[in-house]
Amino acid sequence: MTAEEQLAILRRGVVNIVPEDELLTRLRSGSHLRVKLGVDPTAPDIHLGHTIPIFKLREFQDLGHQAVLIIGDFTALIGDPSGRSATRPVLSRAEVAENARTYVAQVFKVLDPARTEVCHNSEWLSRLTLEDVVRLTGKMTVARMLERDDFRRRYTAGTPIALHEFLYPLVQGYDSVAVRADVELGGTDQTFNLMVGRDLQRDAGQPGQVAMVLPLLEGTDGVQKMSKSLGNHIGITDTPEEMYGKVMSISDPLMVRYHELLSTAPEERIAAVREGQIHPMEAKKGLAAELVERFHGSEAAEQAARFFEERFQKRTAHRPTEVRLDTAADEMGICQLIKEVGFAPSTSEARRLVHQGAVRVD
Amino acid sequence: MTAEEQLAILRRGVVNIVPEDELLTRLRSGSHLRVKLGVDPTAPDIHLGHTIPIFKLREFQDLGHQAVLIIGDFTALIGDPSGRSATRPVLSRAEVAENARTYVAQVFKVLDPARTEVCHNSEWLSRLTLEDVVRLTGKMTVARMLERDDFRRRYTAGTPIALHEFLYPLVQGYDSVAVRADVELGGTDQTFNLMVGRDLQRDAGQPGQVAMVLPLLEGTDGVQKMSKSLGNHIGITDTPEEMYGKVMSISDPLMVRYHELLSTAPEERIAAVREGQIHPMEAKKGLAAELVERFHGSEAAEQAARFFEERFQKRTAHRPTEVRLDTAADEMGICQLIKEVGFAPSTSEARRLVHQGAVRVD
Numbered sequence: 001m002t003a004e005e006q007l008a009i010l011r012r013g014v015v016n017i018v019p020e021d022e023l024l025t026r027l028r029s030g031s032h033l034r035v036k037l038g039v040d041p042t043a044p045d046i047h048l049g050h051t052i053p054i055f056k057l058r059e060f061q062d063l064g065h066q067a068v069l070i071i072g073d074f075t076a077l078i079g080d081p082s083g084r085s086a087t088r089p090v091l092s093r094a095e096v097a098e099n100a101r102t103y104v105a106q107v108f109k110v111l112d113p114a115r116t117e118v119c120h121n122s123e124w125l126s127r128l129t130l131e132d133v134v135r136l137t138g139k140m141t142v143a144r145m146l147e148r149d150d151f152r153r154r155y156t157a158g159t160p161i162a163l164h165e166f167l168y169p170l171v172q173g174y175d176s177v178a179v180r181a182d183v184e185l186g187g188t189d190q191t192f193n194l195m196v197g198r199d200l201q202r203d204a205g206q207p208g209q210v211a212m213v214l215p216l217l218e219g220t221d222g223v224q225k226m227s228k229s230l231g232n233h234i235g236i237t238d239t240p241e242e243m244y245g246k247v248m249s250i251s252d253p254l255m256v257r258y259h260e261l262l263s264t265a266p267e268e269r270i271a272a273v274r275e276g277q278i279h280p281m282e283a284k285k286g287l288a289a290e291l292v293e294r295f296h297g298s299e300a301a302e303q304a305a306r307f308f309e310e311r312f313q314k315r316t317a318h319r320p321t322e323v324r325l326d327t328a329a330d331e332m333g334i335c336q337l338i339k340e341v342g343f344a345p346s347t348s349e350a351r352r353l354v355h356q357g358a359v360r361v362d
Numbered sequence: 363m364t365a366e367e368q369l370a371i372l373r374r375g376v377v378n379i380v381p382e383d384e385l386l387t388r389l390r391s392g393s394h395l396r397v398k399l400g401v402d403p404t405a406p407d408i409h410l411g412h413t414i415p416i417f418k419l420r421e422f423q424d425l426g427h428q429a430v431l432i433i434g435d436f437t438a439l440i441g442d443p444s445g446r447s448a449t450r451p452v453l454s455r456a457e458v459a460e461n462a463r464t465y466v467a468q469v470f471k472v473l474d475p476a477r478t479e480v481c482h483n484s485e486w487l488s489r490l491t492l493e494d495v496v497r498l499t500g501k502m503t504v505a506r507m508l509e510r511d512d513f514r515r516r517y518t519a520g521t522p523i524a525l526h527e528f529l530y531p532l533v534q535g536y537d538s539v540a541v542r543a544d545v546e547l548g549g550t551d552q553t554f555n556l557m558v559g560r561d562l563q564r565d566a567g568q569p570g571q572v573a574m575v576l577p578l579l580e581g582t583d584g585v586q587k588m589s590k591s592l593g594n595h596i597g598i599t600d601t602p603e604e605m606y607g608k609v610m611s612i613s614d615p616l617m618v619r620y621h622e623l624l625s626t627a628p629e630e631r632i633a634a635v636r637e638g639q640i641h642p643m644e645a646k647k648g649l650a651a652e653l654v655e656r657f658h659g660s661e662a663a664e665q666a667a668r669f670f671e672e673r674f675q676k677r678t679a680h681r682p683t684e685v686r687l688d689t690a691a692d693e694m695g696i697c698q699l700i701k702e703v704g705f706a707p708s709t710s711e712a713r714r715l716v717h718q719g720a721v722r723v724d
Contacts, residue, residue: 074492074493077493077496078496090500125492126491126492126493127491128491128492129488129489129490129491129492130436130487130488130490130491130492130494130495130529130533131436131439131488132492133492133495133526133529134439134440134526134529135526137524137525137526137528137529138452138524138525138526139524139525140524140525141522141523141524141525142504142508142513142517142522142523142524142525142527142528143517143520143522143523145525146504151504155504155505158505160503160504160505161503161504161505162499162500162501162502162503162504163499163500163501163502163503163504163507163528163532164495164496164497164499164500165504166499166504166525166528167492167495167496167499170525171492
């Protein structure tokens with residue numbers, strides 16, 4: 001495949017490539033590019049938001065390039081402040097190690113192990129000394145750091161920025177030097193960090209990496225970035241039923257966005273979903289089945305669909321008009337009530353329904 | 363001596379003791395206080411400005427306390443940004459080692475070696491890892507750092523602050539933890555750093571040190587803090603003649619200030635100098651002789667005084683009204699000319715005279 005053809009594939013679904021002409025030059029060189037993706041094990045599971053750059057990495061692999069997956073077991077201890085409005089809680093080594101335990105297995109649901117170099121950044125970061133840190137921080141100014149959107153907002157609002165948060169972009173950038181990355185993948189909130197990596201590499205006499213910026217996936221609330229800590233995530237280790245149910249619970253506009261960012265269906269089908277030529281319920285079912293199949297196989301997808309239909313859809317058809325309860329309704333939370341009467345499989349699912357405005361009282 | 367009597371001595375010439383009641387409590391405990399002073403070998407010589415806290419440290423020693431002198435061979439590599447309007451040039455290890463070579467010998471011109479613990483902060487700072495730095499920086503916010511006068515001024519003016527400069531106060535504070543300081547001495551521009559040390563100690567479960575803030579000595583220009591890099595310093599290894607001559611060159615108001623900060627003469631004499639009851643020229647000669655004697659002995663002081671009188675004062679009486687030169691005057695700088703005709707012993711001394719307005723053309 002020519003460099004131009006490769007670029008056409010790689011450019012799909014990407015927000016920005018900085019600088020794109022350099023990527024083309026490197027593709028033309030015919031060498032196997034080292035494509036870096038760092039994931040910090042700040043939560044035990046990988047969710048659909050993480051899978052966007054992971055799938056892009058898979059695309060690189062399919063074109064013959066080398067994936068360099070960095071498990072940020074050290075950076076997770078600092079906590080990436082990118083896009084955050086407050087300092088992250090500090091994790092212990094034990095928590096990080098526990099989170100990291102199944103990360104690689106989860107990632108290999110998407111990546112090709114044969115073309116993946118997996119490393120933990122504690123390998124080199126735990127060897128850095130104060131003197132190294134002085135050298136590294138000497139390459140960055142306070143003003144440039146405070147020009148970053150998230151930091152500027154926090155500084156202006158008087159929300160504390162702990163000084164260790166300023167180390168994060170430099171340390172992530174140092175990873176690029178350590179693995180000699182040609183390309184680094186990241187969400188839009190990573191743009192600054194990706195450029196720092198490029199600068200540090202050039203400072204170290206390496207060619208600076210190309211930054212490939214990918215869209216951020218909104219969580220099931222349709223508002224905030226998908227995040228375990230916000231509880232709006234769909235984990236790739238969620239059970240088939242959970243995953244199917246969560247996809248079915250999202251709003252129609254979000255369903256279109258999920259199609260665009262997650263589905264591998266042909267462009268024509270996605271256009272049909274976008275333009276409402278496919279009924280939203282059917283479109284959602286298609287997406288839910290596609291995603292469950294991707295992470296659990298086709299049999300699980302069929303089962304999850306059946307489970308959903310029997311448990312919720314058919315029940316909806318025979319929805320009881322009156323429900324007798326053992327306990328007095330006024331002693332019960334609304335979510336508990338919804339669960340008890342069988343409108344939702346759990347109180348957390350009920351809570352989601354309430355938040356989406358699917359529940360009306362009287 | 364009672365704690366109150368000790369405090370009365372120690373308080374002399376001090377700008378601030380934070381908090382003073384804690385110092386009294388510790389003095390009352392009767393234990394030998396560990397009194398920390400850190401000096402970064404950023405220049406080869408100690409100057410009179412440095413001697414102010416060193417003399418205070420000597421006072422503590424004379425009261426039976428333990429001096430802890432930290433040679434900042436590591437911190438000199440970072441460069442203390444306190445009171446600076448721009449990032450310091452980065453020194454190499456070799457430069458710092460060369461500067462540090464005679465530091466201890468110079469300091470022992472004032473301190474009692476028997477009650478001085480000398481350490482180099484590279485002993486513990488070079489062992490700090492990135493993880494330690496993350497922990498340390500996690501205790502400080504960006505906003506608190508930018509509230510510091512010097513940093514705020516630079517940030518507001520758009521003068522770059524390199525990120526490593528933010529590490530300095532924390533690293534200096536860590537020194538206090540490492541040596542378990544009871545008291546730390548520093549100039550007024552060190553107040554922030556001293557308080558950071560206090561915080562870090564308390565965070566580490568130690569009693570927080572008492573900060574003893576001393577005045578900063580202006581250089582011979584009478585305007586800026588004495589500093590080798592500004593060329594307005596009087597080094598304690600200057601030759602007796604240089605030292606004597608530099609003291610004689612200062613302005614009358616600065617001479618009063620030098621008496622207050624440097625002289626050990628009785629308070630009555632200093633008051634007499636302040637109120638002009640002693641002729642400024644005589645007062646200056648007394649101070650010059652006192653300082654030369656302190657660092658070079660009484661014989662050197664007498665010689666320097668004689669040298670000064672013969673070379674400059676008597677010459678002034680027989681000042682030539684016309685001077686013939688071998689080279690054309692218009693091919694010569696004014697300072698060179700002043701030296702050639704014997705009005706100054708060197709061009710740098712001539713430059714000082716020009717700056718002070720002592721030279722008029724025509």
